[in-house]
Amino acid sequence: MIAGVDLAGWRELAATVRRASWEAQATISVSADGPQITVRPMLLGPSRVARPFTVAGDPVALLLSALAADTAATVAISLTRQGALPTKINIRGYAGPAPKMGVHLDVAGLVTPARLAAAADHVRRYSVILRTLAESSPVRLLLVTPDGSQPVHLAEPPPASLSSGSPSPGSSSVRFAGSSSVDAGGEVHAVWRQGARSTVTAADRSIVIDRPKQLFGTDRGPSPEECLLAALAAEIRIHTGGEVHVSARQDLRGGLGFDGAPVGLRDILVQCLDPQAAIPAPGPVLELLRQPTDVSIEIENRRTPDAP
Template sequence: MLNGIDLRARRALAEQIREDSWEAQLSMGVAAHPAVADRCRVRTEPMRLGSTRVARTFDIDQRCGSGADGCLDPVGSLLVALGASVAESVVTELTGDGCSPALLEVLPCVEFARGEGAARLAYEIRIEGDVLVEQARRALAAARERCSAHRTLDEPNDIKAVVQTAQDVHLTSRPVLPGTEPFVPERRRAARVMWEVGTHVLAEVDGVHAESDQPKQLFGADLAPSAQEYFLAALAAEALSFADPTTAPDTPPASVHASGRIDLRGPYSTEVAPAGLRNVLVQLLPADPAVDGDTAARAMRRWLAEGHALRLVRDAHPIEVRLVLNGEPVPAQHTENDGTSAVNDTKEQHRAP
């Protein structure tokens, strides 16, 4: 099994989900709870793959404030997710070409502009080993077209939120079109994601180490949270950071649940299907729903307006991709499926309200 990638099993799954679209639906969720000061713990919940329940639990510590060094913040989690998902797409394509890279790294980064929170995303793919230029280019194209994280961040996405109180408050944050002002970078975040074997990667963001893997049902070793779970963890942790964590001594703390769904026909087959994370729902349970409802609703509205991780997932961000093969930059060939491809357009286009 080259590179730890089971191509035969992946092809069998592609055939199965082509014949039964219900079995292609992967649903997942996470729950965030306050931990120590400026930190929360996000726990993954069992996935649902078609009619199969996938029981797996991981904890992801997230920074919710300016302190809590030593754990990821929400934007850092998104960078880990992007790098892990791209690495999986690239190594799978290279495996199909019979290539075994000596090294595969993905270097995702994001720049934030001054003012209204505009952002630019990019990543660099570094490959070393006996790989031809055209093989590397095909791997890059596979990441652009079929990588679930790339498609999630590249396209606009409605984010729905619910504040669970005596009378639930339902909110929707719709994508915002980029402004016309010149982009002036104010700060930059970057990560380094190193492929290990199969779908397992190691990552580093601002000196914090993390890892990601897929469940065994998706041909991983089940060693760590998936890239998609890092997406949801980022949203849940950031939403919780906007909610008031102060509670009475005997009162349970507030918590946030985030969920989403992926149609596996997008990333795992050649079917015309979306590849990105969809149906994102974030639910806030206040510490005391009977008392804190209005405060919690205001906090959620503020998150939907100001959250950096939320904006990255919600708004469309054309992603610059660079390819380096054995230390030499390789000009990337753009395909007709780049950007807002109809084949992989996971979200309806929206105009700013």
């Protein structure tokens, strides 16, 4: 194990899912009925993995936290596979005028420019959060009301001419109360020291982002994918009230480099139970997911063993 990255474990997982692809299928989910978003148990192949975590915060900050932590962990995997020894990574995740986001990583340790360039390419290809944002991700939105009306669906960005108002039972799209909003400005700072774990700070909040032990983390906090879903749940619930559930599927083979396997999250589903208000204009998190988002990656190296 190098820098907390279990390369042997990842190789063993790749061999396992090559033999049985169903072992690579994961379902992740979160729920919110208040300011705190609860991470639900993860389904990983045939196993149910406990995830005893809650998340809170600004939706865009949560999305940036997911991007920063996932980018750092992916860089660490790439560098250790190349035989480098990163000792610390300082990360700044930022969002400007949508659809544009970026991550700047400052790697401490003796790492050559060629290895940094290879790590940047690896991130662009295999970071789950980056690929979810870079490829437009259809989001299905179900409004479940107590009067028994049929759920309504939102699979594509609504046309500009979509009028406001409440959806009718059985309608094929959500009618938003206002126009689209993609003002996604924000910034987070994070520190990676080993494995899949980063500590991310946004404003006055800090969160540890990690992966379950089954995916070679240390189980100290929610995963980047769970934080992304929490960002979407928080954004939707701010406006609708009620109870919000968000789930998605992930094919682990994508991040392992299997040809033809998707890297990003798919089948993103939002369920609003007994919404208390009309569906608002799409917020920045929803819009960044539903349209291709330009994510820039910059990696530098201070060439010091462990600078503060």
